[in-house]
Amino acid sequence: MKLADYSPAPPDEADKSKIKEETEHLLQTIQERQKMLYAQGKYSLLVILQGLDAAGKDGAINDVFSGLNLLGIGVTAFKAPSELEKSYDFLWRVHREVPARGMIRVFNRSHYEDVLVPKVEQWVDEETVTRRYAHINHFEQLLADHGTVLLKFYLHKSQEEQLKDLTERVTNPQKYWKHNDGDWQIIPKRDLYLDAYEQIFAHCSEVAPWHIVPANKNWYKSYCIAKQVAATLEALPLAWPSLG
Numbered sequence: 001m002k003l004a005d006y007s008p009a010p011p012d013e014a015d016k017s018k019i020k021e022e023t024e025h026l027l028q029t030i031q032e033r034q035k036m037l038y039a040q041g042k043y044s045l046l047v048i049l050q051g052l053d054a055a056g057k058d059g060a061i062n063d064v065f066s067g068l069n070l071l072g073i074g075v076t077a078f079k080a081p082s083e084l085e086k087s088y089d090f091l092w093r094v095h096r097e098v099p100a101r102g103m104i105r106v107f108n109r110s111h112y113e114d115v116l117v118p119k120v121e122q123w124v125d126e127e128t129v130t131r132r133y134a135h136i137n138h139f140e141q142l143l144a145d146h147g148t149v150l151l152k153f154y155l156h157k158s159q160e161e162q163l164k165d166l167t168e169r170v171t172n173p174q175k176y177w178k179h180n181d182g183d184w185q186i187i188p189k190r191d192l193y194l195d196a197y198e199q200i201f202a203h204c205s206e207v208a209p210w211h212i213v214p215a216n217k218n219w220y221k222s223y224c225i226a227k228q229v230a231a232t233l234e235a236l237p238l239a240w241p242s243l244g
Contacts, residue, residue, distance in 0.1 A: 001201040003194050006212045008158040010220035019223045026226040031067055033233035034104060036240060038072035041102035043236050044148045047229065048110045051155030052193060053183040054165035056215050057108045060155065063222040064229065065106055074099070077108040090114040090132065091139055101147055111136055112200055119199070120192045133203040140207040150208035151232055153225055154197060155215040159190060 010019075037043060047065075049057045061075055076097040085093040091111055099105035115132045118124040140150055157165075166187075169179040186193065201210050211228055215221045 001210065001212065002198060003156060003212070006156055006214070008156045008161070008214050009216045010214055014220060016217075016219055020219050023219070023223045023226050026223070026230045027064065027067055029230040030064070030226065030233060031069075033230070033236075033238060034068050034072055036238040037104070037233065037236070038069065038102045039241055040238055041241075042147060043238070044099035044101050044146075045104045045229075045232065046099055046143065046148050046150050047104065047106045048112070048150065048152045049106065049108055049155065050110065050112055050116075050153065050197070051157065051215065052162060052190065053180075053186060054162050054169070055155035055157045056165075056218060056221055057155060058178075059218055060153075060222060060225055061106055061108060063218065064226050065104070068104065072102065073104040073106070075106045075108060078110060078113060081114075091135060095139070098143055099148060111139070112204070115200060115204075116193065116196050119196045120189055130203075133200075136204050137206045140204075144207050149232055149236065151211070151228060152208050153211050153213050153228075154201075155213050155221060157215040159187075161216045162190075163187070 037045065049060060051057055065073060065075070074097075078094070081090075081093060091114075094107075094111040097105065097107070115129050115136065119126075119129050143150065166183055169175045169183075211224070213221055213224045
């Protein structure tokens with residue numbers, strides 16, 4: 001999977017009003033299927049959102065998942081590991097946050113940060129990165145064996161749109177809270193990060209494939225994610241529990 005082969009913009013034929021209307025229907029499907037998922041308590045869903053800074057992960061979570069029953073969903077945002085977390089293996093902090101049966105869990109960033117940032121910043125050698133790919137595959141297989149369905153999304157945004165959104169974080173008072181000086185330091189390394197993501201796609205698609213989501217326009221990004229989540233929940237053999 002080469003990111004250069006994927007457009008970060010919606011297809012030319014995409015009709016914004018029709019897409020937004022279809023998204024509403026998809027969200028209704030997700031809401032109904034979540035009720036059954038929670039009631040049955042047999043399966044769980046882990047949604048992983050990855051992307052460069054300002055790719056729109058927060059917005060996607062709000063647009064697609066905010067209407068769900070809070071009893072059956074949780075969101076975890078992974079930042080730089082704390083000193084305590086660094087004293088354990090790199091999957092320790094992630095494993096504690098995976099969804100129990102009946103639950104949906106959304107990861108804003110994930111265990112993939114531990115093969116992305118260390119690789120680009122050269123904090124670890126290639127042998128360590130390769131071993132981590134294998135550990136991630138085994139970890140995800142363990143989750144799948146427990147009844148957890150994984151959905152992995154990479155939010156693909158152009159450099160132009162990324163710079164526009166990062167600039168808005170220092171010009172729009174309502175978005176000051178999102179600003180981080182470190183985000184700008186990644187811009188010169190964009191190509192290195194994209195290459196690192198392509199390596200992740202190549203090595204860590206055994207249990208669940210990656211979905212490349214055009215993220216230049218929020219309405220289309222949310223539609224793509226909602227469409228896949230709805231289809232995944234509809235494909236599960238969900239049923240209401242009986243009285244017995």
